Amino acid sequence: xxxxxxxxxxxxxxxxxxxxxxxxxxxxxxxxxxxxxxxxxxxxxxxxxxxxxxxxxxxxxxxxxxxxxxxxxxxxxxxxxxxxxxxxxxxxxxxxxxxxxxxxxxxxxxxxxxxxxxxxxxxxxxxxxxxxxxxxxxxxxxxxxxxxxxxxxxxxxxxxxxxxxxxxxxxxxxxxxxxxxxxxxxxxxxxxxxxxxxxxxxxxxxxxxxxxxxxxxxxxxxxxxxxxxxxxxxxxxxxxxxxxxxxxxxxxxxxxxxxxxxxxxxxxxxxxxxxxxxxxxxxxxxxxxxxxxxxxxxxxxxxxxxxxxxxxxxxxxxxxxxxxxxxxxxxxxxxxxxxxxxxxxxxxxxxxxxxxxx
Amino acid sequence: xxxxxxxxxxxxxxxxxxxxxxxxxxxxxxxxxxxxxxxxxxxxxxxxxxxxxxxxxxxxxxxxxxxxxxxxxxxxxxxxxxxxxxxxxxxxxxxxxxxxxxxxxxxxxxxxxxxxxxxxxxxxxxxxxxxxxxxxxxxxxxxxxxxxxxxxxxxxxxxxxxxxxxxxxxxxxxxxxxxxxxxxxxxxxxxxxxxxxxxxxxxxxxxxxxxxxxxxxxxxxxxxxxxxxxxxxxxxxxxxxxxxxxxxxxxxxxxxxxxxxxxxxxxxxxxxxxxxxxxxxxxxxxxxxxxxxxxxxxxxxxxxxxxxxxxxxxxxxxxxxxxxxxxxxxxxxxxxxxxxxxxxxxxxxxxxxxxxxx
Numbered sequence: 001x002x003x004x005x006x007x008x009x010x011x012x013x014x015x016x017x018x019x020x021x022x023x024x025x026x027x028x029x030x031x032x033x034x035x036x037x038x039x040x041x042x043x044x045x046x047x048x049x050x051x052x053x054x055x056x057x058x059x060x061x062x063x064x065x066x067x068x069x070x071x072x073x074x075x076x077x078x079x080x081x082x083x084x085x086x087x088x089x090x091x092x093x094x095x096x097x098x099x100x101x102x103x104x105x106x107x108x109x110x111x112x113x114x115x116x117x118x119x120x121x122x123x124x125x126x127x128x129x130x131x132x133x134x135x136x137x138x139x140x141x142x143x144x145x146x147x148x149x150x151x152x153x154x155x156x157x158x159x160x161x162x163x164x165x166x167x168x169x170x171x172x173x174x175x176x177x178x179x180x181x182x183x184x185x186x187x188x189x190x191x192x193x194x195x196x197x198x199x200x201x202x203x204x205x206x207x208x209x210x211x212x213x214x215x216x217x218x219x220x221x222x223x224x225x226x227x228x229x230x231x232x233x234x235x236x237x238x239x240x241x242x243x244x245x246x247x248x249x250x251x252x253x254x255x256x257x258x259x260x261x262x263x264x265x266x267x268x269x270x271x272x273x274x275x276x277x278x279x280x281x282x283x284x285x286x287x288x289x290x291x292x293x294x295x296x297x298x299x300x301x302x303x304x305x306x307x308x309x310x311x312x313x314x315x316x317x318x319x320x321x322x323x324x325x326x327x328x329x330x331x332x333x334x335x336x337x338x339x340x341x342x343x344x345x346x347x348x349x350x351x352x353x354x355x356x357x358x
Numbered sequence: 359x360x361x362x363x364x365x366x367x368x369x370x371x372x373x374x375x376x377x378x379x380x381x382x383x384x385x386x387x388x389x390x391x392x393x394x395x396x397x398x399x400x401x402x403x404x405x406x407x408x409x410x411x412x413x414x415x416x417x418x419x420x421x422x423x424x425x426x427x428x429x430x431x432x433x434x435x436x437x438x439x440x441x442x443x444x445x446x447x448x449x450x451x452x453x454x455x456x457x458x459x460x461x462x463x464x465x466x467x468x469x470x471x472x473x474x475x476x477x478x479x480x481x482x483x484x485x486x487x488x489x490x491x492x493x494x495x496x497x498x499x500x501x502x503x504x505x506x507x508x509x510x511x512x513x514x515x516x517x518x519x520x521x522x523x524x525x526x527x528x529x530x531x532x533x534x535x536x537x538x539x540x541x542x543x544x545x546x547x548x549x550x551x552x553x554x555x556x557x558x559x560x561x562x563x564x565x566x567x568x569x570x571x572x573x574x575x576x577x578x579x580x581x582x583x584x585x586x587x588x589x590x591x592x593x594x595x596x597x598x599x600x601x602x603x604x605x606x607x608x609x610x611x612x613x614x615x616x617x618x619x620x621x622x623x624x625x626x627x628x629x630x631x632x633x634x635x636x637x638x639x640x641x642x643x644x645x646x647x648x649x650x651x652x653x654x655x656x657x658x659x660x661x662x663x664x665x666x667x668x669x670x671x672x673x674x675x676x677x678x679x680x681x682x683x684x685x686x687x688x689x690x691x692x693x694x695x696x697x698x699x700x701x702x703x704x705x706x707x708x709x710x711x712x713x714x715x716x
Binding site for chain 2: 164165168169171173175177222224226228230240242243244246252253255257258259261263264265267269271273274275276277278296297352353354355
């Protein structure tokens, strides 16, 4: 037990020699980049921010001063290769609809890319990324930070080891209170489906969806979705979403039920119930907060409360480590594209009131 | 807090003078009746078993000896009014498909009836019960024991008091390992859809479904279901089931996701996530076992571990108390019929791969 606990946060991916540090261009300086990503990057072992790419010179200048960057450029200059000698790879953290052009620009410059999820606002955008990355032959990671989080990785190992027997059902939920005044329209690209690709499903539902894919190492083959909006701010996107997904390619088959809300009490959980046990992570999806893990098997219930881990730092270091050691990183662009296909199928299902095969 | 804790298990329905004890005919002596219901009845304040109705004279004789009953009769004699002076009301606990004829027989004799859920194996059977009860003018309760369970009743009060704000999503799960050798066909009426009305959904899924109806005081208006079976014993009924239900009549609308399995690790939970908080019961659905209640609101998380309560005894006492005081009991036959309509809609949905309005 002591070695299990002591090794709980181990970086199982940290093998081979990684010399140096990958210099990153941070493409997009919105709230998430400034408040979460840049502080994590500043702390990372294998990455450092060196260039800021933004449409706002003032924001870029402030960030450059805070993090002692070597250059700031706008999007056009970035695409033209400005300051390309000052960074080795790009971290794309713009609104979803802009990912394809920013990834394509970085890939065309021969730069490896870490791109925030959702990969794009549409399946077509995701396909463009897959093609651009393949054509340029660069390394690419879709930034599902949960896949680098120790509790999730330990849960995945437990499932692979048969801890719950055969998984039978998965429950997942993620909700936050996005807006203080949801009855008023809000100026946020996440509320514009053309820029975001969708509402609660894309912003929050992807967490239980993608984490279930990662935990089971399988993809849904059938999805049914229900979406609804109550408040004016969510007139154009789903405020709440519920999904039933069938993983019929998993042997034996598994069903997952996921819910997400962009305007509800902060809550998150992920539960896998199998033939021989149950594994629950609660809370699970918040960046930089405590997580809970409960395991039930053979009459023994164990509960772990886990100190916060900087999931973004883990993710940046994983990416940097792969770049430095030449390893093939995951989750790749096709993995991110699969989520876009699932999102599209879930919205189509909600529209039609029927399950959609994917 | 002290008065809240001290009053946690209070019988809020126990008002008015209830003199005497209601003498019950126990109609059906299967495992559930012998192992759970009769011991609870023997302990009850307002009910006592006096007559056993069974097709097996040996079983009836053994039960009569154990519980000092005044008479044992077979089903035909029961319908003819045998020993009718020895009981005041009937508790019907036969296979679901037989409920209509046994309820109709008791009602025709002018006896009040407590009938196990599921109310019948089909919607038609349930309608027959509604009509028989109305025609005879007797009292009737569908035996949803969870509705008499203190933790569930306290949860309902908390929700009515706005503890979670507006409910947004409900998650529910119930699973047991029914069979030691699921690969072999088993001789159990629950596995015969003609007698049971269905598999995991009817036997287990009704718990989260009906408890959600009770907690929200609302009914689903749209359901989507997925069913599947892996093992030979479940060839004719669903071994696993997943449901998304829309409570569009609730203001604002609520979605519920429920899963149940007749062949998985013992697990049960019910979670209501609202705009201002979260309420979780885990475990929740087992008879006579500890329950857990977790409440999250305003940055305060409280956890209650509750000693076992004999839910069946609570239910028998509620029924007896209503009979003795002349109160109109709930949940009535129409409430039980509604679940049959929902079950039928969920199976139809699973067949068609589309949501069904109810």
